[in-house]
Amino acid sequence: MWKILNGIKASTPIKRNLLAQLCRLGSTSSTTDYKREMETFQGVYPGIMKSLNKCPGLHDNPDAMTWVKKIMDYNLRGGKKSRGVMTISTYDALSENKNDKNLEMVKVLGWCVEMVQAYFLMTDDILDNSLTRRGEPCWFLLPEVGRQAVNDCGILLGILYEILKTYCAGHKNYLNMVQLVNESLLYTSIGQHLDYATSNSKGYKLYTPERYSNIVKFKTSYYTFKLPVFLGMMASNIPARTHSKAEEICLALGYLFQMQDDFMDVFTAKHVIGKSGTDIQERKCSWLAVQALQRANAKQKDTFTTCYGSPDLKNVERIKELYKELNLPEVFQKEEANLHKNIVDMSQAFDFPSMPGLFNHLLRINTDARSKTRSTNHD
DSSP: OHHHHHTSOTTOHHHHHHHHHHHHHHHHHHHHHHHHHHHHHHHTHHHHHHHHTTSHHHHTOHHHHHHHHHHHHHHHSSSOOHHHHHHHHHHHHHOSSOOHHHHHHHHHHHHHHHHHHHHHHHHHHHHHTOOEETTEEOGGGSTTTGGGHHHHHHHHHHHHHHHHHHHHTTSTTHHHHHHHHHHHHHHHHHHHHHHHHHHTSSSSTTOSHHHHHHHHIIIIIIIIIIHHHHHHHHHTTOOGGGHHHHHHHHHHHHHHHHHHHHHHHHHSOHHHHTSOOOTTTTTOOOHHHHHHHHHOOHHHHHHHHHHTTOOOHHHHHHHHHHHHHTTHHHHHHHHHHHHHHHHHHHHHTOOSTTHHHHHHHHHHHHHHHHHHHHHTOOO
């Protein structure tokens, strides 16, 4: 169906109607595709671990290999693996010359993306002094880990590059892949800095839509969407002329994703999202905080500045009440719908075979996952 759709001129009413129908009907098929992709994705993990035994530093130090396995098994388990599966989905949608060797390489690339994700979750938990991650104690809180977790983050990155070299060194885009991973690590770290600098600033002058957008772009969008999508594109040898438009859509998807994450941090139960919501206590420059400051009157701003950033649960609840007083759940739903529409419009205007179908597929998977998360919230 997507191949037929991609053959129709982007601006025609026929194509717009087909896209609308596919977006409405895609829920069941996208769920089925995701489950199938997840099964094949998980299947290569044992082989990756086995390949690490050949790494000299680990081969010569069995105790270190045992520790690496523990780091990876603990920090890569759980979660939706959406970034890793996204890499496979991109390759599957775009590649015209699939074979078993390339499929294995792409699945490994997906695990490399998941390792980037695990690295940032580990460091983020340490910086935020979080308690849980995916329903389990954070890695650094384990008695046998402690401050050693800082070094473990470095080990994880080193292992990532070792895996990338083992499986991808012969590919013509290998250096581009390495550069993309480096870019994602740098940009996300810059985003982390912007986030913490804003949260620790005096007053709330930095809590603006522009600042928030910049934080999201660097902290979330590059490694959550651009990294997996572009790795899949590179594995498929997609020409560089498509990169600019693809990046634009990836950044838009990242904004939507982070906005949803900010909303769920406050309005979705801990047992549903697998972590304790701490944005209010940590004075985060979140979508909700920025919107509240944009809409609040003088009295409401006083309430915000008094209660925001406080660990006192009464103050946390007062901020949640303020968000509701300002109708932010309704504002969120409207902006979410507008962003969704804009991404669909950008995707269908992408005049390159299979790209519109790919981005609509990724959008549907994200929408399905977020909708199910909210529907299971009983708070």
